Amino acid sequence: MADAAPVMPASTEVLDGKRPWLIAALRYVNRNPSLGIGMVLLLALALFSGLGRLFVDVSTAAPLSAPPGAAPGPGLLFGSDPQGRNLLSVMILGTWLTIRTGLIAGAIGIVFGSALGLISGYIGGRTDAIITWMIDVLLTVPAILFLVMIAAVVQTGLSSTGMALVVAALAWRKPARAVRSQMLVLRSTGYVEMAKLSGGGPLRIVFLEIVPNLMSFLVSSFVAAVSAAILACVGLEAMGLGPQNEPTLGMTIFWMMEFSAFLRGMWWWILPPVTILIILFVGLYLVNAGLEELSNPRLRQRA
């Protein structure tokens, strides 16, 4: 946690270029602080994980590579856990694994979800009613419970990519619902009617007329999907259902609770994963709020 802060000034210096679009972007961020703060938080995590592996030997994230249960010291900045993992390496690798899992699951969710939403909204009528009803039923089902079942069944030998696929199995529901309702609004706009009258096929209309207008909406849905996917992944890992051979943040939380780190007072085992995850969730939330404001300027006047 102490390492995340010093990285930030460096990133703003890079942005201090003379190019006009940069200045325009910075001016915009000044008006939309949640986007700026969110980006800085996410960038800090990316730098921590990206640059960290240049300075630290990340193979020490494996068990038995450090003295067990050591408190943070000069050679071991974050200390180690009772199984002898160097916790700094675990955090560096775990941050990246968590972000990567979220990106994969979020991307699959948004692609399948928006495809379903676009089809359902474009066709309309009875098909749309049935699809929407099914999505509503599935949305009622608490996601983590079904992910628990899937993960418990496939359990042995789950990699972090497999984990992302498991989470993606339910990640499409919310994007599908949201894109469908946007589609309904856009379907009856003048320019879509115009394109239909001039003989455009459905694919042409959806991809050339509708999707470009939904772009900013899709980007903010994507950020929300990534955040939801990370939430689900870390939750499963914290229940001991994640990949067993990769140093994920959720697994660190699981072992920390199993080995009652609280009673042993091993704060260096508890606080880093929790802090990194909080920074990640708050960063994603702020970026999403900022993007919503970007795509819907009316929110700005209210604030």
Add this chain to the structure above:
Amino acid sequence: MLVRLILQKILMLLAVVWAAGTLNFFIPRLAPKNPIAEKLTQMAGTSGVDPTKIQEMSEAFNAKFGLDRPLWQQYLSYLGDMAQFDFGYSITKYPVRVADLIAAALPWTLGLMISTTLIAFVLGTLLGAAAGWKRNSRILQILSPLIMVFSAIPFYLLGLVLIYFLAAKAGWFPISGGHGIVSIPEWSWEFAREVLHHAVLPSISIIIASIGTWAIGMRSMMVNVQGEDYMTFAEAKGLKPWRLFLRYGMRNALLPQATALALYFGHVVNGAVLVEIVFSYPGLGSLLLDSIKLFDFPTIYGIVFILTLTVAISMLAIDLIYPLLDPRVRVGGLNG
């Protein structure tokens, strides 16, 4: 119109329960091996468990799941069992029935979820209403972004932070459990006090993180309501500010909050499961974790089914209360 609406909602509930039951049936069968049979052979292989008991258990499971019958018959009898809350026996605690394990844990989960949801709803709604009403207030301008940021943090991460600072370091609250380790549950003041003391931190971690959700929605509704003509008119009539705030502002801005409440239950179940695990709170979440660790599949399926049912019933309840709040639904003005 109202009858049709209620029938529609009940149909939705049945569909959700059916979907949950069906997923429960098919997900384990997607696996290459039958997890229950595998677990039983594994237990037979390791010593310590009486072989005759294993034999008895696998017969009970085979009879229960009727593995020799065709799939559709298995499916139908499975749905029938689910409808009667018959989830079979726990593998690790045989011959205890899964339904009994769940019945013992459910009150803890429901107690935690219902009380925290109510407190967070009231606090968040009031805060959001105040923030939307008095947009110039300094305190609220500082407080509301802070609370919104907290809404982004998962309950259990806040829980871990609270355990570390308030339980492990300061020692004000117990680190884990729902009551003292040695005390036996009973109806006494002493025990009630203990339960409350143990519930403080889990509740706070859920409440702090969910206040924001309610405050955001209420604030923007309150801002919208203020622009309505009836507000200007009521103000022109010279009504007292308090009356304006409560009867004209709050009353109208509350409606979307009730809809949000229905959608929120799934979210709180997801979150409460992990909060219980973090605090070793004796509810369904902790039971779920124990079952996962011991591969007690019948218990896992039972918990998933019961929690899904809880969400679906809470949503139905909100949907049925909604017409009382909004007269337009009663007459059939809204989407029918």
